[in-house]
Amino acid sequence: MTESPNTENSVENIGTSTSSHPVGQRVGSFHVKGSGDTSGFGGLVQTIAIPGATARPFGSWFDAAADVLETSLVKQGIKVKDAIEHYTVDRNELTIVVRRENLISVAQTLRDDEALRFEVCVSVSGVHWPEDAGRELRANIELLSMTHNRRVRVEVAVPDSDRHVPSVTAIWPSADWHERETYDFFGLIFDGHPALTRIQMPDDWDGHPQRKDYPLGGIPIEYKGATVPAPSERRSYS
Amino acid sequence: MSTDSYADAYDTTEGRVHTLVGGDWDSVHGAPEGQQERVVVNMGPQHPSTHGVLRMILELEGESVIEARSAIGYLHTGIEKNLEYRSWTQGVTFVTRMDYLSPFFNETAYCLAVEKLLGITDQIPERATVIRVMLMELNRISSHLVCLATGGMELGALTAMTIGLREREIVLELFELITGLRMNHAFIRPGGLAQDLPAGAEQKIREGIAKLKKNFKDTSNMLVDNSVWMARTSGVGYLDLTGCVALGMTGPVLRSTGMPWDLRKTQPYCGYETYEFKVATQTSADAYGRFLIRLEEMDESLKIVEQCLDRLRPGPVMVDDKKIAWPSQLAVGGDGQGNSLEHIKNIMGESMEALIHHFKLVTEGFQVPAGQVYQAVESPRGELGVHMVSDGGTRPYRVHYRDPSFNNLQAVPAMSEGGQVADLIAVVASIDPVMGGVDR
Numbered sequence: 001m002t003e004s005p006n007t008e009n010s011v012e013n014i015g016t017s018t019s020s021h022p023v024g025q026r027v028g029s030f031h032v033k034g035s036g037d038t039s040g041f042g043g044l045v046q047t048i049a050i051p052g053a054t055a056r057p058f059g060s061w062f063d064a065a066a067d068v069l070e071t072s073l074v075k076q077g078i079k080v081k082d083a084i085e086h087y088t089v090d091r092n093e094l095t096i097v098v099r100r101e102n103l104i105s106v107a108q109t110l111r112d113d114e115a116l117r118f119e120v121c122v123s124v125s126g127v128h129w130p131e132d133a134g135r136e137l138r139a140n141i142e143l144l145s146m147t148h149n150r151r152v153r154v155e156v157a158v159p160d161s162d163r164h165v166p167s168v169t170a171i172w173p174s175a176d177w178h179e180r181e182t183y184d185f186f187g188l189i190f191d192g193h194p195a196l197t198r199i200q201m202p203d204d205w206d207g208h209p210q211r212k213d214y215p216l217g218g219i220p221i222e223y224k225g226a227t228v229p230a231p232s233e234r235r236s237y238s
Numbered sequence: 239m240s241t242d243s244y245a246d247a248y249d250t251t252e253g254r255v256h257t258l259v260g261g262d263w264d265s266v267h268g269a270p271e272g273q274q275e276r277v278v279v280n281m282g283p284q285h286p287s288t289h290g291v292l293r294m295i296l297e298l299e300g301e302s303v304i305e306a307r308s309a310i311g312y313l314h315t316g317i318e319k320n321l322e323y324r325s326w327t328q329g330v331t332f333v334t335r336m337d338y339l340s341p342f343f344n345e346t347a348y349c350l351a352v353e354k355l356l357g358i359t360d361q362i363p364e365r366a367t368v369i370r371v372m373l374m375e376l377n378r379i380s381s382h383l384v385c386l387a388t389g390g391m392e393l394g395a396l397t398a399m400t401i402g403l404r405e406r407e408i409v410l411e412l413f414e415l416i417t418g419l420r421m422n423h424a425f426i427r428p429g430g431l432a433q434d435l436p437a438g439a440e441q442k443i444r445e446g447i448a449k450l451k452k453n454f455k456d457t458s459n460m461l462v463d464n465s466v467w468m469a470r471t472s473g474v475g476y477l478d479l480t481g482c483v484a485l486g487m488t489g490p491v492l493r494s495t496g497m498p499w500d501l502r503k504t505q506p507y508c509g510y511e512t513y514e515f516k517v518a519t520q521t522s523a524d525a526y527g528r529f530l531i532r533l534e535e536m537d538e539s540l541k542i543v544e545q546c547l548d549r550l551r552p553g554p555v556m557v558d559d560k561k562i563a564w565p566s567q568l569a570v571g572g573d574g575q576g577n578s579l580e581h582i583k584n585i586m587g588e589s590m591e592a593l594i595h596h597f598k599l600v601t602e603g604f605q606v607p608a609g610q611v612y613q614a615v616e617s618p619r620g621e622l623g624v625h626m627v628s629d630g631g632t633r634p635y636r637v638h639y640r641d642p643s644f645n646n647l648q649a650v651p652a653m654s655e656g657g658q659v660a661d662l663i664a665v666v667a668s669i670d671p672v673m674g675g676v677d678r
Contacts, residue, residue, distance in 0.1 A: 048629050119483050122614075123625065146483070151612065174484065174485045178645070200678075210318065232323050
């Protein structure tokens with residue numbers, strides 16, 4: 001490990017040619033439903049897009065790391081396109097979007113190759129994009145290399161109809177509770193996890209609360225005759 | 239046999255199981271000759287020595303812990319879900335309540351992540367950043383003092399508790415002076431701070447840290463080299479570097495193995511690379527080493543606070559961009575709280591556009607470009623990370639907190655199995671989990 005700050009990660013280095021990936025639509029300006037449109041923006045339709053694939057060169061240390069990973073995968077007899085969907089370089093962070101079929105090989109390589117050495121799995125969490133057909137659920141595995149003082153994110157996108165992701169607990173034992181939490185909140189099933197049970201919600205809970213189709217709940221607040229609707233029922237602007 | 243329907247006996251594949259509810263030990267006559275006796279004890283979630291609502295399920299043979307399992311979730315409040323229904327600025331009010339002993343770390347991690355998504359990290363005014371660092375380091379002291387206090391209490395050192403809570407009070411009074419609240423401040427906001435330091439705050443902080451410095455000797459004298467304290471903590475809760483890395487341990491637990499991993503040094507944020515301080519390490523990899531690290535870190539934090547005070551120069555505490563900056567500075571009005579009079583004069587009497595702008599920014603908030611970031615800070619308990627996703631709207635699409643206590647609690651079995659029940663208490667105390675952060 002190094003004691004000095006990570007100077008190779010200057011913002012100028014970040015990948016510039018990143019495509020955008022549509023994940024949904026935003027209609028109107030105030031998200032008002034069930035009442036007449038008083039804003040005049042009711043016909044407005046905008047595409048919601050998140051950063052997608054980044055073309056090389058990525059900049060910073062990202063190219064070299066990607067090369068090492070790809071070379072190692074080929075040596076193991078895995079075609080790169082069967083393992084890695086694409087890379088995203090955004091805000092000076094590298095995301096490797098991995099196909100679940102080869103997640104374990106990629107994870108093992110990221111941990112063991114001495115030019116990579118991501119020896120710590122910091123966190124696993126999920127994101128739900130209900131309108132991104134076939135890629136509704138994402139598992140984000142945040143990795144840290146103390147040896148090289150770097151971070152990388154491994155992302156796995158799976159369809160909601162088949163929410164299986166291989167568990168990385170055999171590679172990083174610290175992923176245990178994080179995967180249980182992601183299962184609890186998103187319903188992602190981590191195959192090979194030693195005891196995939198709920199961790200935050202009670203064992204007999206119905207549904208997975210962080211999914212976008214799970215309501216926030218809440219009751220209207222009444223005070224001195226006035227009523228404020230529950231947070232999810234209030235007019236939103238996003 | 240007891241008549242209690244919850245306390246009965248039944249046969250399983252592993253032998254006869256007796257369920258006891260208290261006061262009915264006489265009804266069990268022990269295992270037959272030649273058979274092992276194993277007692278399963280449920281400890282918590284309401285127990286004075288489990289450091290909050292942590293539940294432990296222990297399998298004991300005599301006084302030895304054979305298996306320890308922790309169960310969490312008793313303080314789950316759905317903060318991450320709630321954030322998705324609030325504006326980016328309102329989110330601070332929620333995250334400050336997660337790990338309630340280190341609110342400024344939660345707030346700073348959140349704000350740094352929002353700022354990274356907005357791409358305004360470089361535009362945060364110097365004064366705001368210095369005050370953030372100062373508040374975080376004062377917070378590190380107050381958090382470590384609670385760790386010593388509750389840890390001491392759990393191991394029977396009650397004077398350590400009274401000293402720790404007494405000293406923490408000095409810090410909390412400073413927080414109250416600066417933010418108006420002792421906990422749950424919501425003071426650090428995306429783009430800067432909610433408001434500037436009040437008049438006379440710098441003097442009060444200097445007086446406070448002088449007092450703390452003087453009293454730290456009491457705390458050290460109380461427990462360092464104290465033979466009873468050492469007997470309870472030395473060699474207890476051992477976890478070496480390999481174990482720490484495998485289990486993703488950070489903070490004092492990792493540093494007690496001799497690894498000088500501190501994000502303030504290795505991946506600096508808020509300008510930590512410009513402050514002079516040491517990373518405290520020990521090589522004993524046990525509960526006593528972690529205790530020594532926390533003592534040393536409090537000293538180092540005081541040094542950083544002093545450097546912050548020397549660096550404070552007058553200036554803005556909110557980013558210049560009026561599309562992000564909260565429109566007014568708060569001021570105490572006749573009713574105890576409110577917007578500054580100057581601002582009210584402007585929006586009510588001079589500029590209708592300013593009023594519209596104020597209204598839009600407060601009710602609708604600002605939009606954050608789509609994308610995802612991970613931002614980590616070194617909290618008193620280790621790496622506090624925020625994974626934040628934006629869909630380009632005025633509300634967070636998804637915020638995940640990687641709380642160090644949540645991750646570190648996974649090490650309880652590795653640290654305690656094979657030891658004594660009493661050592662388990664020292665193990666949990668040395669991890670210093672805060673259940674508000676674990677369960678969120």
